[in-house]
Amino acid sequence: MSVSAHLGIEDRLEILQLFARYGRLVDSGDADGYLTLFTPDGSFARTNPILAGTGSGLPPAAFRGHAELHRLVTDLTGQFQGKMRHQLTDISIGADGPDRARGICYGLITDWREGAGKLSMHGTYRMEIVRTEEGWRFREVTLERLPAG
């Protein structure tokens, strides 16, 4: 990742707010809000299989464009009953040019569906971020998960 020399301070703080809003929008099932984080052609992909019987149980998959991203959140809401929590931490961002950036962060996903909390998964999220007329948006989010299959 290049140094962040090309990203102004305001740019960096705005990008950090995209990361800060991500978990709550997924967890609360706010599909419309989730879309506001992405460009119209934005995508999310789970890139690796997880260990059988662990975490969400969901296979690798990619979702591109607002219709597919909307369905992603709606499906997760049904499965998780509003009781999974995604906490994004260790957010590092760098410029790829004046209007493009890359970010990487960790995510801890905890599961409270059965009462007492359980560690569900750990994720490494990688983001491609672009400046649009409406502000900075994710163009691509990939998630690499533990426990790995």
Next chain:
Amino acid sequence: MSVSAHLGIEDRLEILQLFARYGRLVDSGDADGYLTLFTPDGSFARTNPILAGTGSGLPPAAFRGHAELHRLVTDLTGQFQGKMRHQLTDISIGADGPDRARGICYGLITDWREGAGKLSMHGTYRMEIVRTEEGWRFREVTLERLPAG
């Protein structure tokens, strides 16, 4: 939450430091330090019951003003023996005007009293934040907890 257009960069970084100090002040039992985060009429409230037999076991309650907030931290210190840890993440802030802001964040509360760590609770914290002559301070903090009762 409105966009953060009215909050200067220095304001946002200062507010983020209020969130960053919160957990350690509670965990270490530093009641006097905890008060420095709040306005004189500041309040903290646990807004929902948690599942019986989980987490802190503490019922919904509100604490307003420095004397009650001091007692809150002192009581938690006795119960938690300095071995609970509050980690605040996913901090999003926005302006409500030049001297008022709102913030929301997640908190993961882990319990190390019995040796091996346990997930105790997950929280969604919502903060009303105001500019004072001494800097930004929390006027109101509410905490919604999981496992939910």
Next chain:
Amino acid sequence: MSVSAHLGIEDRLEILQLFARYGRLVDSGDADGYLTLFTPDGSFARTNPILAGTGSGLPPAAFRGHAELHRLVTDLTGQFQGKMRHQLTDISIGADGPDRARGICYGLITDWREGAGKLSMHGTYRMEIVRTEEGWRFREVTLERLPAG
């Protein structure tokens, strides 16, 4: 910790990026990358014993200078098999002068070596940070752990 009045905004954001990169460099076994966080005489120390049979099992120890820090990461990589995760949160920084700062943060260390994740340790990290010709660097990192011995 003094107020951050002496640290410019750019300084603070750059220092925060040191914290943001820390966990991934350790977890991925990128010893050379880890060294870029430190001054040439930089040090890391685990300051307290942990409870027998918990966490990493590693005793208190100090590592000073790049050769020892390199060996630290290499040894951890062997033990952890790339399946421990360090998440640093609640990062608070303050100036000790124009070219010196102090930081403190929490770390949650989770262990995914056996499949389902486990809470391994909680850490309080304290950093001495100095401005160098190459940018801000850690001069000293200490880690106080739970479960405490």
